[in-house]
Amino acid sequence: xxxxxxxxxxxxxxxxxxxxxxxxxxxxxxxxxxxxxxxxxxxxxxxxxxxxxxxxxxxxxxxxxxxxxxxx
Numbered sequence: 001x002x003x004x005x006x007x008x009x010x011x012x013x014x015x016x017x018x019x020x021x022x023x024x025x026x027x028x029x030x031x032x033x034x035x036x037x038x039x040x041x042x043x044x045x046x047x048x049x050x051x052x053x054x055x056x057x058x059x060x061x062x063x064x065x066x067x068x069x070x071x072x
Contacts, residue, residue: 008063010025020040
């Protein structure tokens, strides 16, 4: 994956999910034309408890985001 495309995708994900800001994604191939980026981070709830957040982003070879899912 092109570094410029990757940094643009990361910037968008960091804006949408600030709890994963600064983490580098784990990149896994999904077939020949897609990649899966996995971001891990921690967030704090209103009552002070910490929860982990995982953001999974499927991108095609041109750098277009196909799907974004998140879990807590």
